[in-house]
Amino acid sequence: MRLAVTVLVVLAAIAGAVAIGYQLRIRGPVPEATSRAAGNDEAPAAVAPADHAIAPSPEDPASTRPLTTAAAPRAEKPVRPTWTLRDERDFTIAADVPTSPWYDTDVTATTKSGVYGASGQYENVTALVVPATRDRERSFALGARIPHAVKWELTIIDPSRDEQGNFSGYQNKTVEFDDEGLCISAAPPDAAMPLGENEVVIERSGGRLRCSLNGLETAVFAVAEDDRQPLRVGAIGFSVAITRSRVYLARDEDLADAPRAAASPATGPRWEPALREPFDSAGSIDRIALWGTGSDIQWWQPKQALMIGTTPQQQEAYAAIHGSFPGDIRVSFRALREKSARDVSIGLFFSCDGIAAMDGYFAEWARGGCQLKKRKHIRSRVQAPTPATPDRWVRCELTSVGGAITMKLEERTVLSWTDPHPLQGARHDLACFYVWADNTLIDDLLIERNGNDPTQPLPDDPALPDRIGDGRPKAAAPDGHENF
Structure with a gap:
């Protein structure tokens, strides 16, 4: 009888020790008391639980909580601005022409142009036509007071005939993007330009210039975070007709003169x-x-x-x-x-x-x-x-x-x-x-x-x-x- 009681006492002691050890493993080590006699009058600092541990609550005993690992911090994506529409032009209306300060352009008047729609039907439209040049000297551009953050939406169409009736259609025109905007050319395409209206979006913010055609992002360029170079539309070899233009600025931003350029360093190149x-x-x-x-x-x-x-x-x-x-x-x-x-x-x-x-x-x-x-x-x-x-x-x-x-x-x-x-x-x-x-x-x-x-x-x-x-x-x- 005494032997049985002794065995039960020993087993109970072992079970208690195991339970205490499990609690210590979950909660982490118990900090040792700091001796005030040693000259340390400050209260001992609290010791945080181990990184992998979750402290149990009274309603949720530690013995039933799973061990978890802290999640790694996620890399934050660049935040794009909240855009506000600030200027909208409908160039199919002859009187709606680009004006300062939103635009700075050589092309200031709309004209009638013959185009082929998406269905292939020929029609006459009123539009702002950017004439073809060899070197993009004439272009349709935003104004110099536009800030760095800007989104420019354009509706463009292939002008198959000019106002004199000269045919210029079906010439494999393409939209080619660069870090100043876009141009229409016959070069190998960044994006092919189908018949009918095409939607172009050029968005600049946070040191990135993103360009898309008909909902497909085609090119992304790295630019300076303070870059304010006016975006523009040019035409090389073939003209382009613009029927609508919308300019968005970041919320709480407005037109402003560009800051003065920093003085050039006194020392030149070595x-x-x-x-x-x-x-x-x-x-x-x-x-x-x-x-x-x-x-x-x-x-x-x-x-x-x-x-x-x-x-x-x-x-x-x-x-x-x-x-x-x-x-x-x-x-x-x-x-x-x-x-x-x-x-x-x-x-x-x-x-x-x-x-x-x-x-x-x-x-x-x-x-x-x-x-x-x-x-x-x-x-x-x-x-x-x-x-x-x-x-x-x-x-x-x-x-x-x-x-x-x-x-x-x-x-x-x-x-x-x-x-x-x-x-x-x-x-x-x-x-x-x-x-x-x-x-x-x-x-x-x-x-x-x-x-x-x-x-x-x-x-x-x-x-x-x-x-x-x-x-x-x-x-x-x-x-x-x-x-x-």
Whole structure:
């Protein structure tokens, strides 16, 4: 009997110990009392339960609560503004024309235009027609007082006939977006433009520019969070008709003058040589990689220069320069015009992320003028005849610092343009000469980088074959060398 009682007492003690241990595991360790005799007069700090524990409530004993793990914090999505409609225009009403301060545009009057609707039926509509240009000089744009956060809704339609009745329809027009808005062109489409009315939405907020066509988001661009460059609609090759325009601003925002630009730093660029090539030996053309087939590059011994040549079968030649040249750069070289030509003919891709995509800039000195392109679109063009020189060699120079780009001939500035959204990042680092329908000699090439620019060259070479094409072909030398 005594043995049975003893066994029961021992079992009860064991059960109690297990229960206490389970409670301790759930609640966490009990803090030790702090001795006031040791000189600590503060009350002991409360000890929080372990991260994985939930303290039991009187109605919910710990022995019946499951162990849980604290949820990881979620990444917050960017909050888009609450939009308020501030201006609405219906251009099918002749008297409803764009006015300041909401718009700043060369196109100020509506006109009748023949269009094909979504069903293919021909009809006449009144609309604001943006005429076609080669370089988007005429455009329909928002006003300069529009803040950073803005949403612009447009209804556009393909004008198949102009007011004189000239047919211009069914030409595979496409909507092409960039960081300044959209243009209508025949380039490979960002989004095809079907017949009938098309709804375009361009929304800028929080350093992002989102573009959609007919409810489908087509492109997103990163812009500065204080960017206020007026958004615009342009037309390259083909005109576009706009029937409605709606401008939304973020709630509690209004039109405002842009803040004054910060003063330019007192110190200018600190130019450091990145590549110097006088092309004084046959091995010097190892610094150049030919892209494409049918054209040729070679060291032209009579002039000790790089020859970039084309043929009747291949009217274009691309000569990429080995090396990574991102950020602020200055490129200078001498180009030799042909004996029979009045002007030099040479182009330069720079700050590019691949030639095929043309994701970069292009400067050209040719045909008595200079032009500058960004991502295939002409941004500036001027008349600039090649100055006469005793030996037909002409010094060309291209400087790009931040968004400020200048082109020079014989140390005289002939073109200046500032990009409100300069291409940034080390991967925009390819430099490449371009020649069209001519043979051109290049000498005394110097590429400099701004030592104050934090953008650093990448370790890999953008002019390798897998970056720009199939590598250098073994093509026959083109004709016409005797013209030099």
